Amino acid sequence: MAKETGRKLVAQNRRARHDYTILDTIEAGIVLQGTEVKSLRAGRASLVDAFAQISDGEAWLHGVHIPEYTEGTWTNHAPRRRRKLLLHRDEISKLVGKTREGGLTLVPLALYFKDGRAKVEIALARGRKTYDKRQALAERDASREVSRVLGRRAKGRDD
Numbered sequence: 001m002a003k004e005t006g007r008k009l010v011a012q013n014r015r016a017r018h019d020y021t022i023l024d025t026i027e028a029g030i031v032l033q034g035t036e037v038k039s040l041r042a043g044r045a046s047l048v049d050a051f052a053q054i055s056d057g058e059a060w061l062h063g064v065h066i067p068e069y070t071e072g073t074w075t076n077h078a079p080r081r082r083r084k085l086l087l088h089r090d091e092i093s094k095l096v097g098k099t100r101e102g103g104l105t106l107v108p109l110a111l112y113f114k115d116g117r118a119k120v121e122i123a124l125a126r127g128r129k130t131y132d133k134r135q136a137l138a139e140r141d142a143s144r145e146v147s148r149v150l151g152r153r154a155k156g157r158d159d
Helices: 013-020 034-041 087-100 129-154
Strands: 007-012 020-032 053-057 058-062 082-084 106-112 117-127
Touching: 013 020, 013 053, 013 106, 013 117, 013 129, 020 087, 020 106, 053 087, 058 087, 087 106, 087 117
Parallel strands: none
Antiparallel strands: 007 106, 020 082, 020 117, 053 058, 053 106, 058 082, 106 117
16 A cells, blocks of 8 residues: 555634634644544544643643544544644643743644644644734735735726
């Protein structure tokens, strides 16, 4: 069987980019059981309520929903169990320092396969207030409108 190459996205947390200001991102490996890997390869996972936490010098991922593998037997996994993240010790200590600094949290942004191995993209993020969210939406809409008008002008239409 040929070795996988490239990146295959399984799940993405779009809500996190709306609710948080992303300051830094880190790619981490994730410890999975066999049926979890098979379920992920089928493209089934949810990062809706997920968050990462560091306890006792280890990074853990909580709240990720990987549904049970349909072909699994008694060896199936629990869908919402906590999963260990594979990070270097210096990366963990850096994250501990920044999260204790104040107001920062660890949020998973994406779950994917990279060269056949399961990876998760963790973001160091600061929560946004409601008015910040509205302002970000207004800026995005304004930039869309500007690009739309410039596109029409480039095509020679002044509608």
